[in-house]
Amino acid sequence: MKTSKASSFFEREIKPENKLFVDNSLDIAVEVNKILDEYGWTQKDLAKKLGKSESEVSKWLSGLHNLTLKSISKIEAVLGRKIIEVPSRGRRKYFSDRNSTIRVEHIEKKSFHKVSFEASKFKGRSNLKVACQ
Amino acid sequence: MKVQAFPIVTYYTIYLEAKGVDLFSDFIERCSKKHPDELEQLKRWLERIGSEYGAEERYFRNEAFLGGDAKALPPPKGVSPIRKTKYIEDGNNLRLYCMVFNRHNVFLFNGATKTANKAQDCDNVYPHFLLANQLCRLIHTATVKKDIRIKDGQLEIDDDFYLEIK
Numbered sequence: 142m143k144t145s146k147a148s149s150f151f152e153r154e155i156k157p158e159n160k161l162f163v164d165n166s167l168d169i170a171v172e173v174n175k176i177l178d179e180y181g182w183t184q185k186d187l188a189k190k191l192g193k194s195e196s197e198v199s200k201w202l203s204g205l206h207n208l209t210l211k212s213i214s215k216i217e218a219v220l221g222r223k224i225i226e227v228p229s230r231g232r233r234k235y236f237s238d239r240n241s242t243i244r245v246e247h248i249e250k251k252s253f254h255k256v257s258f259e260a261s262k263f264k265g266r267s268n269l270k271v272a273c274q
Numbered sequence: 275m276k277v278q279a280f281p282i283v284t285y286y287t288i289y290l291e292a293k294g295v296d297l298f299s300d301f302i303e304r305c306s307k308k309h310p311d312e313l314e315q316l317k318r319w320l321e322r323i324g325s326e327y328g329a330e331e332r333y334f335r336n337e338a339f340l341g342g343d344a345k346a347l348p349p350p351k352g353v354s355p356i357r358k359t360k361y362i363e364d365g366n367n368l369r370l371y372c373m374v375f376n377r378h379n380v381f382l383f384n385g386a387t388k389t390a391n392k393a394q395d396c397d398n399v400y401p402h403f404l405l406a407n408q409l410c411r412l413i414h415t416a417t418v419k420k421d422i423r424i425k426d427g428q429l430e431i432d433d434d435f436y437l438e439i440k
Contacts, residue, residue: 146298147277147287147298147302150278151277151278151320155315159315163315167327174332202332202333203335204319204322205319205362206364
């Protein structure tokens with residue numbers, strides 16, 4: 142069987158914006174599904190709470206949908222949890238806390254994650270706890 | 275035929291001898307000019323599903339069953355597991371039909387841009403939808419007959435094996 146466009150399809154370079162679009166959309170879908178699993182909810186349950194059809198929510202969480210900020214906000218409101226966070230907001234949240242607990246969510250096998258802090262930022266804060274699971 | 279193997283998912287497609295082309299290549303060829311961005315997004319999606327998440331049911335959309343037609347899906351009762359036609363669709367209604375064999379193996383078929391509410395009302399996708407359903411049934415039957423087997427997580431298919439589409 143001769144090779145074809147299918148075989149070379151995955152070798153193509155793609156535009157950064159297309160890569161990022163899918164990465165963001167899929168990351169959000171994965172995060173929402175993770176929370177649904179935690180809550181013991183189905184996508185159907187989420188759809189009901191959002192007042193949407195199951196089909197529409199399924200589309201939203203496919204990883205290829207162009208979610209609006211409004212839709213993301215509605216999902217966050219229903220779940221009671223943030224799904225997305227901008228980097229500067231996240232940094233401010235950590236550094237403003239007197240007692241900060243940092244949870245390391247993903248520890249990959251065969252690799253270390255070094256967590257290092259600039260001492261000056263934590264001056265006077267003696268109760269810094271670092272929790273690793 | 276195998277298209278690409280990722281750490282978690284291996285993608286396959288079906289070669290149509292009569293047309294001298296495989297279904298997924300035909301899809302790529304037709305969509306490259308009209309939907310280049312959507313195709314790139316699909317590529318990235320397949321990569322991430324293949325490398326990180328696996329072919330979880332939740333990321334593939336269920337296809338509607340043909341109403342009132344006994345020959346359409348689902349496969350005969352009593353035979354498990356039930357394999358349904360799925361599709362991957364981007365926000366612009368570019369739809370690629372596929373079959374999620376299991377979490378580690380996916381068949382990519384063909385597709386087009388859906389322009390009507392239901393696949394069966396859309397001239398673009400309907401032929402691909404029909405063929406995808408046929409292929410799902412044939413692949414399922416071939417699995418039961420052990421013409422398609424699983425070996426070390428991937429599908430094992432004899433080189434001279436054919437699916438006959440009637």
